Amino acid sequence: xxTDTQLxxxxxxxxxxxxxxxxxxxxxxxxxxxxxxxxxxxxxxxxFGEIVAKLGVGKGITSIDDARLRALNLSDxxxxxxxxLLQDQELLRTRDLQPSLDCINGYVNEIESxxxxxxxxxxxxDSATVEADTYLxxxxxxxxxxxxxxxxxxxxxxxxIRAELLKLHxxxxxxxxxxxxxxxxxxxxxxxxxxxxxxxxxxxxxxRIATEYPSSPVPPCIHRxxxxxxxxxxxLLLIS
Numbered sequence: 001x002x003t004d005t006q007l008x009x010x011x012x013x014x015x016x017x018x019x020x021x022x023x024x025x026x027x028x029x030x031x032x033x034x035x036x037x038x039x040x041x042x043x044x045x046x047x048f049g050e051i052v053a054k055l056g057v058g059k060g061i062t063s064i065d066d067a068r069l070r071a072l073n074l075s076d077x078x079x080x081x082x083x084x085l086l087q088d089q090e091l092l093r094t095r096d097l098q099p100s101l102d103c104i105n106g107y108v109n110e111i112e113s114x115x116x117x118x119x120x121x122x123x124x125x126d127s128a129t130v131e132a133d134t135y136l137x138x139x140x141x142x143x144x145x146x147x148x149x150x151x152x153x154x155x156x157x158x159x160x161i162r163a164e165l166l167k168l169h170x171x172x173x174x175x176x177x178x179x180x181x182x183x184x185x186x187x188x189x190x191x192x193x194x195x196x197x198x199x200x201x202x203x204x205x206x207x208r209i210a211t212e213y214p215s216s217p218v219p220p221c222i223h224r225x226x227x228x229x230x231x232x233x234x235x236l237l238l239i240s
Contacts, residue, residue: 014148014199016221023091026208031133036210036218037146044204046081048140050074052234057103064101085139085238088206092135092240099135099240106228115164116186121227123147123190125220126211134221134239137206141235142226144201146209149219151196155189156181188212190222206238 017037020026026040054072055064066089069082085101092099107119118124126134138144155161166173169180181187192198201207201223209221226235 016149016218017146017199023206026206027095031210031216031218034218036149036221038208039201040206040208041202042204042206044081044084044139045077046079046084047075047077048081048085048236049233050078051081051085052103052140052236054078055103055234057105057234059105060107062103062105064103069101081139088137088238092238097135097240099238102237102239103234104141104225104237105234115161115168116184118185118189120225123152123192123222123224124185124188125190125222126209127185127188127220128211128213131213131216132211134209134211135206136201136209136240137238138201138203139236139238140203141233141237142229143203144207144226145198145224146201147190147192147196147198147222147224149222151193152190152222153193154187155191156187158191161191 016034017039018029018035020029020038020040023040026038029038031038051069051072051074054074055062055068066086069085072078072082074082089099089101107121136144156165162173165181165186166177169177171177171180178187209223210216210218212220
């Protein structure tokens, strides 16, 4: 297992990221002093690729419930992986969370124009009306990526993008315009700066990342789903 120091070095000593050693530490560590991403780093046993193959999902996002997972006829390695998936979901449920296990085989909806883009493959932050965090883990396939807050700017704060959105809104840069941005989730998306160095969330690691909510003590964690690549295998993702 990679140590705290090794992971931080791998991520260029990013001070907003903290590695933890257990699920208990993951859920109990407060987001403070600028830290907005916690990672319970793990090396998981089992064949998650077999589970994805046996699921045989079609195009798009398919949520997998416990019954469907338990019904799969698996090898010993597949059964080990299945137990991990069931246990991880149970850990989150004991904390009154509602995890979803999704098998993602591309996305059905077309990506919007760059001006209005709000899909999950765009750099973004999650938001909530009350204190909340996002938990996620990729078990198989391409993994999520993170972006340092200091190496990004909100897309709506880029002058040329803001000017185009104002034209679309047909109004002034006032409270009404800000409401328009908020209602359409445009103010949650970011553009990397030229020197940005995205970092990988990796496979098997369970993450807890900060969201944007009123009075949050830390900035939200900027992240995105991996780009869809033709021929790439489906992705197995736990999110809550």
